[in-house]
Amino acid sequence: MRGWDFFQNQILGMKWLNEVIGSGLSAIGLHISNRWTGSIQFFLYDVIKITILLCFLIFLISYIQSYFPPERSRKILGGFHGIWANMIAALLGTVTPFCSCSSIPLFIGFTSAGLPLGVTFSFLISSPMVDLGSFMLLMSIFGWKVAIVYVVLGLVIAVAGGTLIEKFHMEQYVESFILSAGKVDIESPDLTQKDRFIYAKDQMVSTFQKVFPYILIGVGIGAVIHNWIPEVWVEQILGDNNPLGVVLAAILGVPMYADIFGAIPIAEALLAKGALLGVVLSFMMAVTTLSLPSMIMLRKAVKPKLLGVFIAICTVGIIIVGYFFNFIQPIIL
Amino acid sequence: MEIKVIGAGCEKCGKLYENVQDAIKKAGCEAEVERVEDLIEIVKLGVMTAPSLMIDGKLVISGRVAKTSEIVKLLK
Numbered sequence: 001m002r003g004w005d006f007f008q009n010q011i012l013g014m015k016w017l018n019e020v021i022g023s024g025l026s027a028i029g030l031h032i033s034n035r036w037t038g039s040i041q042f043f044l045y046d047v048i049k050i051t052i053l054l055c056f057l058i059f060l061i062s063y064i065q066s067y068f069p070p071e072r073s074r075k076i077l078g079g080f081h082g083i084w085a086n087m088i089a090a091l092l093g094t095v096t097p098f099c100s101c102s103s104i105p106l107f108i109g110f111t112s113a114g115l116p117l118g119v120t121f122s123f124l125i126s127s128p129m130v131d132l133g134s135f136m137l138l139m140s141i142f143g144w145k146v147a148i149v150y151v152v153l154g155l156v157i158a159v160a161g162g163t164l165i166e167k168f169h170m171e172q173y174v175e176s177f178i179l180s181a182g183k184v185d186i187e188s189p190d191l192t193q194k195d196r197f198i199y200a201k202d203q204m205v206s207t208f209q210k211v212f213p214y215i216l217i218g219v220g221i222g223a224v225i226h227n228w229i230p231e232v233w234v235e236q237i238l239g240d241n242n243p244l245g246v247v248l249a250a251i252l253g254v255p256m257y258a259d260i261f262g263a264i265p266i267a268e269a270l271l272a273k274g275a276l277l278g279v280v281l282s283f284m285m286a287v288t289t290l291s292l293p294s295m296i297m298l299r300k301a302v303k304p305k306l307l308g309v310f311i312a313i314c315t316v317g318i319i320i321v322g323y324f325f326n327f328i329q330p331i332i333l
Numbered sequence: 334m335e336i337k338v339i340g341a342g343c344e345k346c347g348k349l350y351e352n353v354q355d356a357i358k359k360a361g362c363e364a365e366v367e368r369v370e371d372l373i374e375i376v377k378l379g380v381m382t383a384p385s386l387m388i389d390g391k392l393v394i395s396g397r398v399a400k401t402s403e404i405v406k407l408l409k
Contacts, residue, residue: 069382069395069396070381070382070396071381071395074381097382097396102381102382102383102396104341104372105341105372105375105376105380105381105382105383106381106382108372108375108376108381109376109379109380109381110381112376177372177373177376178376185379186378186379186380186381186392187392188382188392188395188396189392189393189394189395199397202397202398202400203397206398297341300372
């Protein structure tokens with residue numbers, strides 16, 4: 001496993017970067033045993049590491065996503081039935097590009113094509129929660145075991161959530177204008193390889209510009225936690241001593257929205273200070289999956305009751321996953 | 334030429350609209366630009382992503398902000 005460890009630690013984790021920064025700081029007279037210097041080292045290392053990962057990941061993922069426009073997903077999903085459709089929907093949600101202002105047209109497009117409500121919701125749940133970016137990011141920060149379990153559980157929540165919504169026969173809670181819209185078959189334009197690279201590059205640049213402030217804030221908070229917050233505080237509220245840590249994390253996380261690249265350094269620091277893995281991951285899931293802007297958008301397409309059920313299913317799912325991660329923490333980390 | 338800039342009002346949609354205006358000036362052509370922001374209208378067109386661009390009824394940009402230069406090429 002030595003080759004993989006090297007990949008995990010040096011390529012994904014960029015531990016060498018931490019060493020370089022440490023040496024650099026020592027060379028100008030600052031000792032890393034000093035609290036302030038320790039914070040600076042952590043700050044520089046994390047910001048640079050996350051920025052490099054961000055640029056690389058967004059580019060790669062946007063390129064892959066250019067092959068899966070929603071029109072194509074809709075066509076693919078039309079061919080599946082029952083729980084298979086939910087599973088494929090959850091998988092496609094992972095690779096389809098998603099902007100919150102697309103969620104309503106997409107919802108409408110899927111529904112008017114006759115796709116079952118549950119299938120559309122499996123797609124909507126997995127899209128923000130599970131994506132290639134978070135997968136690779138988690139792999140680099142927490143290791144491949146955590147990353148794979150996270151993705152699998154996220155997909156399970158998406159499939160279960162969608163299936164439940166369908167079992168509750170909530171079609172009546174979709175806004176009527178959507179149900180009366182006819183299906184329009186529209187072909188999305190074909191892209192050349194060059195188009196795809198340009199698209200990927202543009203996504204990388206615009207995401208970087210949008211997310212960089214959050215990375216700085218996230219790493220800043222992480223650095224403060226890393227060097228200034230006593231372990232005892234973290235352990236009491238988020239560690240072994242608090243059986244409700246996961247619930248707390250999920251409930252706090254749901255109304256908040258943070259980009260996953262900004263949330264990761266905070267999660268990393270809390271984990272190092274004794275927070276349980278499940279608490280930290282459920283906070284991250286809650287923060288990225290549900291957000292006020294996307295709920296407001298979704299409300300235009302579905303009535304309050306359905307929206308409420310959607311939020312409840314996501315929250316409960318996240319809580320269950322959180323406890324599961326706490327449980328398997330000893331074997332997986 | 335009939336151009337439709339489709340999007341339910343997020344900043345990306347605004348950017349695409351700006352780029353379209355720029356492109357029309359640069360290409361120097363006659364075009365009628367319409368902003369489709371109403372969800373029902375977007376549904377009727379069958380568009381599923383935002384922002385998107387339709388020229389004379391054909392979907393040419395789907396779900397992304399195209400640069401002015403790219404739009405100029407499409408207008409010609």
